Amino acid sequence: MNMSATESANNALNQRIRTELLDAECQPPCIAIVSPSGYAPNPDAVTRGIATLQAQGCQVRNLTDPVYRHHRFGARDDQRIAQLYAAAQDPDVDIVMALRGGYGLTRLLPDLDFSLLARSGKLFVGHSDFTALQMGLLATQGHVTFSAPMLCDDFVREELRAFSLTDFWQCLSHSQHVVRGTATGNPEVDLHGTLWGGNLAMLTHLVGSPWLPQIDGGILFVEDVNEHPYRVERMLLQLLHAGVLQKQKALILGDFSGYKLTDYDNGYDFEQMLLWLRQQVPIPILSGLPIGHGRDKVTLPVGAPAHLYALNGHFSLTVSDYPHLPVSA
Numbered sequence: 001m002n003m004s005a006t007e008s009a010n011n012a013l014n015q016r017i018r019t020e021l022l023d024a025e026c027q028p029p030c031i032a033i034v035s036p037s038g039y040a041p042n043p044d045a046v047t048r049g050i051a052t053l054q055a056q057g058c059q060v061r062n063l064t065d066p067v068y069r070h071h072r073f074g075a076r077d078d079q080r081i082a083q084l085y086a087a088a089q090d091p092d093v094d095i096v097m098a099l100r101g102g103y104g105l106t107r108l109l110p111d112l113d114f115s116l117l118a119r120s121g122k123l124f125v126g127h128s129d130f131t132a133l134q135m136g137l138l139a140t141q142g143h144v145t146f147s148a149p150m151l152c153d154d155f156v157r158e159e160l161r162a163f164s165l166t167d168f169w170q171c172l173s174h175s176q177h178v179v180r181g182t183a184t185g186n187p188e189v190d191l192h193g194t195l196w197g198g199n200l201a202m203l204t205h206l207v208g209s210p211w212l213p214q215i216d217g218g219i220l221f222v223e224d225v226n227e228h229p230y231r232v233e234r235m236l237l238q239l240l241h242a243g244v245l246q247k248q249k250a251l252i253l254g255d256f257s258g259y260k261l262t263d264y265d266n267g268y269d270f271e272q273m274l275l276w277l278r279q280q281v282p283i284p285i286l287s288g289l290p291i292g293h294g295r296d297k298v299t300l301p302v303g304a305p306a307h308l309y310a311l312n313g314h315f316s317l318t319v320s321d322y323p324h325l326p327v328s329a
Helices: 005-023 043-055 077-089 106-111 114-119 128-141 162-172 200-205 229-241 270-280
Strands: 030-034 059-062 095-098 123-126 145-147 176-182 189-199 219-225 250-257 285-287 300-302 305-311 314-320
Touching (some): 005 043, 005 162, 030 043, 030 077, 043 059, 077 106, 077 114, 114 128, 123 128, 123 162, 128 200, 189 200, 189 250, 189 300, 200 219, 200 229, 219 229, 229 250, 229 270, 270 285, 300 314
Parallel strands (some): 030 095, 189 219, 219 250
Antiparallel strands (some): 176 314, 189 305, 305 314
8 A cells, every 4th residue: 555645754753853862862761641631532533642652762651541530531530540640650751741731630739749749750741631630740849841742633644743842852851942923013021930831711711729839920821712812801800910920930821723813803803802911911922832732732831940032033042951851771
């Protein structure tokens, strides 16, 4: 059977990633797949994603099972917590990867042993609903995690996204990572601070709880999907009114997509919302960070020191001194 152009491109990408991990002198990583939030609607996609990771040189421990699906969650609450603990306590596991987002982590927070998770030294990766776990680990343990691709949909796509997966492995295999963005209207800045953030809805839900980190002088990044500009404005105003934004050195907006404007909006689009916010918020606001629910996304260490430099609409974000994959013995 002739190989399609897409299959050929995927195979070439997987081989390149496998070679680059070896060139970085990383030992073949072992990844545990957990479902602390939603389940995969298509179990075959999970099999495909695992095959992609294996083709990139990874060992995989799949701790999820469609049999355990409970309501809209990957399993019962206690079972989802058990998955996280099993991944953390497995000495062979290097990376704990979320199956997908959705909803469900918030209800686990009061019962999670964050100390156990942090002591494991695992690299926890995911985004969307996974933000709740990342904020809890940062707030209670100062533990760095990664806003990053998840198994679904990033490793199961028919056409794998070279940008997302290459950036993912570059970040996890080195102790310094640089991402870049550009957008009209970005202010000029040159500053240092702790990089933190994630999904905007999850951040606002955690306001007033012990699981929202108290970061002073930080660089906060946010993203979301299916949220109309007025809802984005409302959530950012909540962070402002709660005193969170005033403590930061800068705010960076990632991908905000999936919403639809109507005639009722009367010209009120994302650009108008951003223009108004920049007049209200007393810190620089930049946009154009390629992170979120889009096909192309960067990986960011959450809780690590960062340097943000912006000039003429372009910016670079350099993150350093964070945990990464171990090198081969």
